[in-house]
Amino acid sequence: MRNFSDLTEREILALAIANEEEDSRIYLDIAEGLREEYPGSAKVFSEMAGEEIEHRHRLLETYRGKFGEHIPLIRRHDVRGFIRHKPIWQIQPLNLKAVRQIAESMEEETRHFYRQAAIRSTDVTIRKLLGDLADAEVEHEHRAEGLRDENLTGTVVAREDEHARAAFVLRFIQPGLAGLMDGSVSTLAPVFATAFASGNTWETFLVGMAASIGAGISMGFAEALSDNGSLTGRGAPLIRGVVTGLMTTIGGIGHTLPFLIPFFGAATAVAIVVVVVELGAISWVRWKFMDTPPFSAALQVAFGGALVFATGVLIGSG
Numbered sequence: 001m002r003n004f005s006d007l008t009e010r011e012i013l014a015l016a017i018a019n020e021e022e023d024s025r026i027y028l029d030i031a032e033g034l035r036e037e038y039p040g041s042a043k044v045f046s047e048m049a050g051e052e053i054e055h056r057h058r059l060l061e062t063y064r065g066k067f068g069e070h071i072p073l074i075r076r077h078d079v080r081g082f083i084r085h086k087p088i089w090q091i092q093p094l095n096l097k098a099v100r101q102i103a104e105s106m107e108e109e110t111r112h113f114y115r116q117a118a119i120r121s122t123d124v125t126i127r128k129l130l131g132d133l134a135d136a137e138v139e140h141e142h143r144a145e146g147l148r149d150e151n152l153t154g155t156v157v158a159r160e161d162e163h164a165r166a167a168f169v170l171r172f173i174q175p176g177l178a179g180l181m182d183g184s185v186s187t188l189a190p191v192f193a194t195a196f197a198s199g200n201t202w203e204t205f206l207v208g209m210a211a212s213i214g215a216g217i218s219m220g221f222a223e224a225l226s227d228n229g230s231l232t233g234r235g236a237p238l239i240r241g242v243v244t245g246l247m248t249t250i251g252g253i254g255h256t257l258p259f260l261i262p263f264f265g266a267a268t269a270v271a272i273v274v275v276v277v278e279l280g281a282i283s284w285v286r287w288k289f290m291d292t293p294p295f296s297a298a299l300q301v302a303f304g305g306a307l308v309f310a311t312g313v314l315i316g317s318g
Contacts, residue, residue, distance in 0.1 A: 183251025220245025
């Protein structure tokens with residue numbers, strides 16, 4: 001890997017050509033990934049790719065005039081200091097806010113590269129071209145803003161933002177909420193049944209950990225195998241499974257950890273407080289993201305939790 005300061009003008013131009021080609025392909029990948037769900041944003045990125053292709057042609061003309069036809073293959077990862085962008089195909093499905101941030105960072109990095117390259121260049125023609133391209137990147141940002149204003153009207157932006165929110169809820173909130181509810185509610189019975197049957201905090205802790213981790217594994221596999229997301233739009237099954245499994249385990253461990261307290265009365269009291277907090281959190285998520293009226297959400301969750309809790313206490317006391 002070379003330092004940027006060690007590159008010759010020929011190598012700088014070769015790197016710039018490769019960068020513009022890579023950037024145009026990234027924008028086209030983003031456009032293709034957004035086309036079905038966000039056509040307005042897809043058009044913006046397609047036109048930004050066209051801008052990058054035009055910059056590449058200008059660089060190629062200057063390179064041929066100075067150094068001939070052969071262009072050495074020099075890419076970002078061959079030079080220290082460049083940001084490593086994760087390939088677009090590895091971050092499917094695309095998040096609208098994330099890809100806009102990626103584009104902004106790319107434009108900022110490219111502008112900085114051309115500024116530094118122009119300062120180092122001693123050839124007047126090359127220096128002028130690099131300076132012009134640095135200015136063009138600034139104009140490109142303004143052009144991108146213009147494209148967004150032209151293609152992303154208030155109605156389109158609102159629709160795309162609403163779609164992005166719905167996709168987030170479908171792919172992350174729903175699986176996480178299902179896991180949190182299962183972990184928080186279903187483990188109440190075994191934990192408190194063991195607590196009241198044995199009066200032993202350590203045994204209760206072990207049962208709670210086993211129930212929480214076991215439920216997490218079970219729920220994770222169940223969610224991952226339920227569908228592959230291709231028809232429902234629920235996203236990658238592996239991610240949903242991990243989210244559901246982790247939240248299930250967290251939901252159960254929350255009211256299990258208090259039983260590390262060696263005093264049974266104190267441990268039980270703290271565990272009950274944690275249960276109330278967990279059920280409150282579930283109610284809040286259902287109200288915030290699932291459009292459930294707050295009173296209805298709290299009543300439904302509290303009623304279900306109370307039934308399971310009572311079942312555990314009654315079985316343990318018997």
